[in-house]
Amino acid sequence: EPGTDPRQDLDGVVVVVSAGGTREALDPVRYLGNRSSGKQGVAIAEAAAARGADVVLVAGAVDIRLPDHPRIVTRRIESALDLQAQLADLSKDADVIIMAAAVADFRPRHVATAKIKKTHGQGADGGPDESAPTIELVRNPDILAELVRERHRQGGQVPYIVGFAAETGDAEHSVLELAQDKLRRKGCDLLVVNQVGVGVTFGQDDNTVTILRRDGGAPVTAGPTTKTRVSHALLDVIATELRR
Numbered sequence: 001e002p003g004t005d006p007r008q009d010l011d012g013v014v015v016v017v018s019a020g021g022t023r024e025a026l027d028p029v030r031y032l033g034n035r036s037s038g039k040q041g042v043a044i045a046e047a048a049a050a051r052g053a054d055v056v057l058v059a060g061a062v063d064i065r066l067p068d069h070p071r072i073v074t075r076r077i078e079s080a081l082d083l084q085a086q087l088a089d090l091s092k093d094a095d096v097i098i099m100a101a102a103v104a105d106f107r108p109r110h111v112a113t114a115k116i117k118k119t120h121g122q123g124a125d126g127g128p129d130e131s132a133p134t135i136e137l138v139r140n141p142d143i144l145a146e147l148v149r150e151r152h153r154q155g156g157q158v159p160y161i162v163g164f165a166a167e168t169g170d171a172e173h174s175v176l177e178l179a180q181d182k183l184r185r186k187g188c189d190l191l192v193v194n195q196v197g198v199g200v201t202f203g204q205d206d207n208t209v210t211i212l213r214r215d216g217g218a219p220v221t222a223g224p225t226t227k228t229r230v231s232h233a234l235l236d237v238i239a240t241e242l243r244r
């Protein structure tokens with residue numbers, strides 16, 4: 001049943017949310033993918049619709065059911081390039097873009113038109129080549145950074161652009177240090193930071209996030225709590241910013 005929230009603070013606001021993982025094809029039956037479940041992005045779409053927004057959910061690979069809500073239109077995408085093309089179209093009418101999708105940083109340079117076989121071609125000894133193939137990768141565009149650059153070119157403040165950061169931290173830098181750098185690099189308005197790893201965040205129902213702001217305002221933390229509550233905390237920040 002479509003949820004409605006007493007707050008209708010996003011009434012008439014067009015919110016585009018990307019969710020789930022991209023799949024980068026190797027051949028007609030194989031792809032490179034990732035562990036994103038799509039739960040956080042879908043939760044944001046549902047929470048925004050409940051608060052009155054008109055939502056477009058751009059969904060990659062998700063392992064949950066897609067929402068059925070009168071104010072959510074869903075478009076499916078497979079690869080990062082598909083996602084970029086959809087967003088280029090949608091960004092013209094969007095008030096807010098939230099990039100919750102897990103976009104592959106790289107894709108195979110070549111997509112085989114037929115299934116790649118275990119033995120391929122002829123080996124040095126004249127027999128079948130049993131060696132393992134090498135997959136060459138190329139960089140995907142940084143869709144989020146491109147959206148920010150395009151807004152800059154248009155000279156406007158719209159759409160309001162929100163990124164997510166999947167960070168594990170490393171020996172030298174904490175999750176938040178890496179995220180601050182990422183926010184500066186991407187130039188988006190908000191960066192929602194969470195820790196990732198197998199069984200941590202990915203696929204779980206709960207999440208803990210820190211929302212960093214480009215304008216230097218104090219970070220907002222939410223959780224550990226449900227991805228629905230995290231969504232509302234994020235939308236609280238966005239709704240406040242849109243009113244300014």
Ligand code: CTP
Pocket residue numbers: 080099100101102103104105140141142143144145162163164165166167182
């Ligand atoms: N993103 C994007 N296009 C890409 C890669 C990421 O739009 N090609 C977006 C994601 O949807 C997310 C944000 O950028 O909102 C940050 O993604 P993340 O993977 O954390 O950052 P990267 O810049 O790819 O850096 P790295 O993976 O090296 O940490």
Ligand code: CA
Pocket residue numbers: 103104105
């Ligand atoms: Ca990445």
